[in-house]
Every structure is written in C-alpha cells, then in structure tokens.
Amino acid sequence: MSYPGDPLSSRWQQSIRISTEVGWYDLFSRGARDWLRHNEKVRESVEKSLPNLIAGPDVLSGPGGGTVLVPVRLAEHARFRLRDAESETGAGQGAGEPGQVLRPGQPQQGDDKGGEAGSGQGDLQFVLELKVEDVLDWLWEELKLPDLKPKQSARQDDEEFVREGWDKRGVRSRLDRRRTVKQAIRRRAIQTNPAPFTDDDLRFRQLKRRERPATNAAVIFAIDVSGSMGETERQLAKTFFFFALQGIRRQYAKVEVAFVAHSAEAWEFNETQFFQTSGTGGTVSSTVFKLSKDIIKQRFDPSQYNVYLFYASDGENLVDDRELATEALRDVCVGLNYGGFVEIRPAYGISPETELAGIFARMQRENLPLGMARVTGREDVWNALRQFFQEQQDRAEAA
C-alpha cells in the first residue's frame, strides 16, 4: 500500500471566499495512522494468546531465526446492535416476483450490509508475522520465567586468551601497526635526519592466558514411545521440549542436544527420527536413564557441561522395573543440573499417582535435583515450564 501525495492538488474558490491554507492533507494520512494503531492493538492481543497460537513448532533445534505466521481477524469496535436474526428483511430494487429466489442458500455475509461501524466485515483476514525470538523474549517476560543458574560445582573454568599490553618482540601477526607508527613519529620528532622506521619502533600485542567460566550446556530429551503414547501426547511433549530448549538456549552460549526414546529398550535418535519413532511393547524406564547416563559419561562431562534432562512419559512403567529405574535415576542425577519429568496425560484428567510419578516423588524427597509436572493440555505446558524453571532456580540458590 502506498499513499502517494499529489503535488498538483489545488483549490479553487467560488463566490467571494479565497482560501490560502496549505494542502495539509498531502502531508500525512490519518487513515494510515489509525490503521497502524489498529495493527498495534491486534499485535498486543495476539501476544496475550500466543501460547495457544504457536502450534507444534518445527523449528525445534533450528538456529532460532524462524518466524511464525499467525492469522488474525480485524479488531472490531463493538456497538450496541440487534442480534442476528434467523431471517432478515430489507428493501431492494429490480426484477422478481414475490416468492422468487434471488440468491440460493448460504448467502455471503457482509457484501450487502457493510454499512455502519464495520459490521458484517468479518471475512477479511490478515496474517501477522512474528519472529520466534521475539515471541520467546516476550514469553519469558510475560511468564516471569527465571533464567537458568549454572550449577555451582560445575564451575570448572575454560581457558581463554585475552590481549593485554604490548612488547617490542613478537610474531608478525600480532604487530600493532598503529602503535608502531605512533612510536616512530615520536622518535622522528626528536631526531634530526631520522630513519622512517627502526626495529625499536615495533610494538606487538601481548596475549595472556585467562580462565573463563564454562557456559556450555547439554540437554537430553527423553520420551516414552510405547504404545500408550499417542499423537496428542507426543505433540504436547514436542511443544514442551521446544520451549524448554529455547529457555536453555537463552542462557547458555553453546547448547548440545541429545534425543533418546524408549519403550522396552532405549535408543538415541536424531531429531527428525525422534518424533517419528514409535515402539510397541512394555515400558521400561530404567533403560532410558541408563542410556542417558552413558551419554553423559561419553559426551557431556559434568565438569564441562551444565546438563539437563527432560523426560516425557504418560507415567506408566512396569512394576517389575521399579527397583532398577529408581537406581538408574539416582545414578543419572549425579551428573545433572536438573532433571524434569513431564507427565503427559491428556485423556485422564485427575488420576491417581502413576508409577513413575511415585519414583520421582521419592527421589525428590531425597533432595535430588528433580522436578515434575503434569501436562493435560497445551495450556499446561506453560505451567510446567514455569514450575521447572522456578524449581531449578530455587535449588541453585539453595545450593
């Protein structure tokens, strides 16, 4: 849309009046101004319902530069009006005898009764494009999610080199030309018949070794893919994982991710496979904790990484596995900053404590860094996130 100004617009007068005003209307468009304000309002109201609008994101481990498109309706300025009747009468003009049908069923609303105050204009839709990053910043602010705390004991520091001072000797790549020329000018000023440059003018940057706190994080996403985890459950898990990962990314410079799925056995997958995998058979959770522990041992040394584990499951587990699972979980906790159990039970509503919830509750009482939340629908995802982030902060502060 553009609003071309028209420099030729001019006025003419009749009778005796002469007007000398400038064509001020060329300078701006009030319609465009109020339209932009409308868009701003729509954006605000969209932000308020964003958690519900962002469907299963496909940008899970992407660089985070994606955008989401949100279809929205034009805002309507409400007025008192009569409710829509099942039948409505009006005056028209043209051919046709009483009883004649002018237009068959399913009339298009709106084109014949536009009239006042934007009524009957609901058909127009437009699409807002929002940056995922902005959305997340906004969410963190809105949900008042705390930032993650790197684990105190993991403060094993990396080494880095920083520049510090100058020396007359050094390798050519660290020659500081600016300093060198300054030095030469200074020297030439006090010498008669000076040489342009001497070895004495040369200045090299010095590097110093310094220790730097580790800011690496590793996240293991684990999911139960046994028969009881249906499409809805997985979609919820995926949404949760997406936002948990974004939250961790906000805090750490480098985040590595591992995906683990299990039924009676556990495997590591890449991201795409991870969400497509489905297994059959029983649920043996100890397998996934064991595999996670191995992964941590091999790739995410807890002294180098802040390690997070998020495990999504419907909470069912073989009773025979209880002992093993408890032990394996206790083992894996040693290497964790924090572990979260997301119990996904969309179909059940209020139900008694599940097998896994029981295990996690016992571990929590042992003061292991674990948290747990139940998710029954998309709106719970936010509560779960808030809970996890809050708990791990409390823990980090207590430590």
Place this chain on the structure above:
Amino acid sequence: MMTLSQADMNERLQDYGKRIESLGKSLGLDYYPVDFELVPNNFMNEVAIYGLPIRMPHWSFGVRYIHQLIRQSMGHSRIFEVMFPGNPCHGYLVNSNTLAENTLVTAHVLGHADFAKNNHLFARFAEMSGTNIVEHAAAQAHRIEQAVKNYGQQRVEALLDAALALEPHVDLDQELHRPLYPTGPKPAEHGPRAGDDPFNDRFRHLPGEAGPAQASKERRSAPIPPRPESDLLWFIAHYGPELEDWERDVFLAVRHESFYFYPVFACNIMNEGWATYWHARLLREADFLPEDLYLDAVTCHSNVVRPFAGEQQAALAINPYHVGFSMWERIVEKQGMERARAIRRDEDDFGFIRNFLDAELAEKLGLFVYETQSDDGVKVIARDVNKVREAILAPKFNYGAPCIQVGEMKTDGTLVLVHDHTADGRGLDLERAARVLQYVHRAWRRPVMLQTIDSRGSPHELRSGTQ
C-alpha cells in the same frame, strides 16, 4: 475527452462552476457560499470514512479505512464528492476525476447546499451545532491529540472506545446544549404553592395521611435520572461520578459531532435525490457546456442513478440517488416546483417516503422487500408499497441503533442501562453488548449493568467485569 493538465482543468472548472452557479441562482437555488477544494483521492476516502475532514484519531477509523481501500481497489466504491453544510459549506472534489465528472459534481453540491440551508431539520441542527463544524471538529481533534500527550494513548483510546461506541445514543429531541436535571427537593411539595390551592392544601392534610411529609424527607434529592434518559453520551459526560473534566469534554465532543451527522443520516434519500435532480437539471439547461463534456457528464449521471450494477438483475439495497431522484422528478412534474420546495423544507426521509413514494412509482422503480434466511437464500417476499416503505425506513429509526436508556444510577454509582426491547422486538447481540459495557465501564469506573429481554421473552442482565 482529452486529458487536461491540472491547471487547465482547474481553470475550466472554475469557469463552468461560476456559470452553473448563476444558472442555479436564476432557477431559484438558495444557499450559503460553497468553498470548493480539489483534493487527492486518498484524502477523499478519509473524509468519507471519518465523516469530517479532520477528526479525532481512533483505531476503528483505521479498520473502516482499510475496508474502503479494498472496496475501491475492487472497483466497488468510488467517492465523487463530499459536502459539509455550514456557512460557508465545504465541498470536496477529487482532482483525478475528469472535468465532466467534476462539473457534474459541482452542480450536485449546489443542490446539497440548497437543501442544507432550507430543510428544517438541517436548519435546526445547524443552529444548535454552529455553522463551522469543520473547524470545530478540527479543534476538538487537536485537543484530543493534546490529551494523548498529557494522559497517554491508552487512557484516551479507552475513553474514545466508549464514546464512539455510543455515538448514535443521543436524544435528538433535546437541545445540543441542554441544562442539567433540576436538583434539590421538588419545589411543588412545600413551596409557594402550599397556600394558594385550598383543595390541595386540605388534600395533603387529610386525617390519617401524614405520609407525604415524611416521604419527602427520605427522598430529599430527586432520583437521577428523573425519567429514563436516552442521551447516554450527555448523561455520562455530566453525571459520571469520577470523570475528569477533559474526559467529559471528549464525550461531549463525540455528542456534538453526532448531532451534526444526524440530518445527513435522516435525510439521505431526500437530500441525495434533490442534489441529483439539480445536477441533472442544471447540466441540461447549461447551454454553455461543450457537447462532448455534456455527453460525458450524462454518462456519469446515468451511472450514479442506476439501481444495480450492469450485469445484475436486482440489488439487495436501494440506491438513494435513483429513488430520490425519481421521486423528485415526479413531484416537480405533478405538483410543481413551489410544492417541491415546500416538501424539501418540511420533510425528512420518514415523511418523504411515507407521503410521496406511491404504489405506481414503487412499481416503476421495481422496489421490493426481500428476506434473507441463512439456509434458504434470499427471496423476494413483497412488492406492496406499504411494506416497501417500512423496509426502506426500518434501518433509520432511532439513528439506526437499538433503544438503550439510562434507567437508574444507584447510590453506589452503578449505571443501569435498559434496552427497550418493545421498540425493536428483537434481542440484543449480547456478546457485543457485553463489550460495549466494558468500554463504558472503563470510563464510568463504577459498575455498569444492562437489562434486556431477548426475542423469546427471557430477561438478561449483563454486568461489566463479568463476561
């Protein structure tokens, strides 16, 4: 016609304009001077959307604006002319239209100007709202922009949400500047009249009738409002318990503009018909116009007065230009110009349609009543002239809005609105009504309630804050 440079067009338009004006005066047109301006098309759209050249900012105008742009880009809507009655009147023409079109529009505007000066309804409202509404509205818009600076956009916008939503809810039978309700105890009770009417005196002191004196003590102050009040904007502006002065001004500003818009709304068919009659007649009698220009203008005229788009057989709306034009032609032909001028002076659309749209003309114009049913499509249901008249007028009653009145203001400041469902026989759109209550509540600050009865006869009570 060849395309002319803007300067050429202005010059020729001025020339024709002056000659059309003297022709109009010789034919008896009587009007306040008209200031014409040639403006770009986008400005024209805005004038049509805002209703005034400069008006207060509000996001809802933005929505209408975008719809207008879309309609226009699809070729559905083209605005030729906007005219603001006043002294002087302001007429706006589009600078990208052809000379023939603008010549026609000039003549058309003169018809409007004559109507605005001489019609009683216009005259009454012009007397109340002043003859410089354009400047007045611009000053008001400026004050509101100042308020945005002083109090922030959120607050001002919330206020305009309420005031503009109530735009048609004014009492047009009252004065624009009307006095507040009388306060204090009613003077009739114990006042000067106590002694001068022996009958009432005795009547008040009948044995066993000690009641009234006590009762009047209990109700020292008269209830507010003393009777149901249909001017919501006025009531909120003056009786809102917590409004600041500048907020009251905003409500009164919207009310002022609403008063100004009413005659245009209530005389739409008459007024457009009158202007169309005059542009047709003036062009016909303007022998100074070149023939090709005249032919182009006639083409433009027939587009304006056609009842429906070329390929269609019928339209689900009447074209006020066509209906009004045909009615005036017939009145002038059968009853003469003097009678026509008297009708133009005395009537509004209600009287005009009921008194002068007869069966013969309704048939000639092909007017009908249709019914839309969600599952059954659109059907012609009647061609009877009485039904046609009422169908034309139905959207015009009560400024086109449901009848909502202030029933009561409770002692805690609760505002009780009452929907007069008997007047329209159909329930309110409750979802929208609830949103309007929210708007009003933010300005009124105390609770706001609405009582209504739906078409099935069951009562509803909406409250602000509960949705």
